[in-house]
Amino acid sequence: MLDAAAQEVFLQLRTDLNNFPVLAGVDIASLLDPHGPTPPRIQADFVVCKKDFSPVVVIFIERDQIDPVLDRAETLLCQHRLRVLRWPAH
Numbered sequence: 001m002l003d004a005a006a007q008e009v010f011l012q013l014r015t016d017l018n019n020f021p022v023l024a025g026v027d028i029a030s031l032l033d034p035h036g037p038t039p040p041r042i043q044a045d046f047v048v049c050k051k052d053f054s055p056v057v058v059i060f061i062e063r064d065q066i067d068p069v070l071d072r073a074e075t076l077l078c079q080h081r082l083r084v085l086r087w088p089a090h
Contacts, residue, residue, distance in 0.1 A: 005061050005089040006045055013046060013059075021049040028073050031055050032080055039076050040069045058082050063089045 002010055002024060013022045026047045029039050046059040058077050060070055074084045 005063065009046065009059070009061060009087065013048065017048060020051065021053055023047045023049065026055075026058075028058070028077060031058065031082060032076055037076070040072050042069055042073045044073075055082055057085060059085045059087065061089050062086050 006024070010022065010024060024046055026044045028042055028044055031044070031047070032039050044058045045061045047055045048057040048059070049055050060074075062070070070086070074086070077084050
């Protein structure tokens with residue numbers, strides 16, 4: 001289920017990017033090389049994909065203070081040439 005902040009973002013993404021798949025609650029391990037370093041256990045709030053469902057942009061909604069796990073996840077995703085956006089919940 002999506003909380004209020006995620007619902008708002010999801011609806012906006014669907015409106016603005018209606019021709020592109022938007023996935024919610026994606027485990028970042030599924031976006032990374034399985035033979036690479038072990039990723040932190042964290043879910044991206046959203047992943048925007050190309051029409052062939054290959055991921056392009058990973059979105060995290062920042063609900064709390066700085067999270068070192070999120071920083072590590074962002075580093076790994078960027079190393080895999082995925083763009084990462086971190087949006088404050090407010």
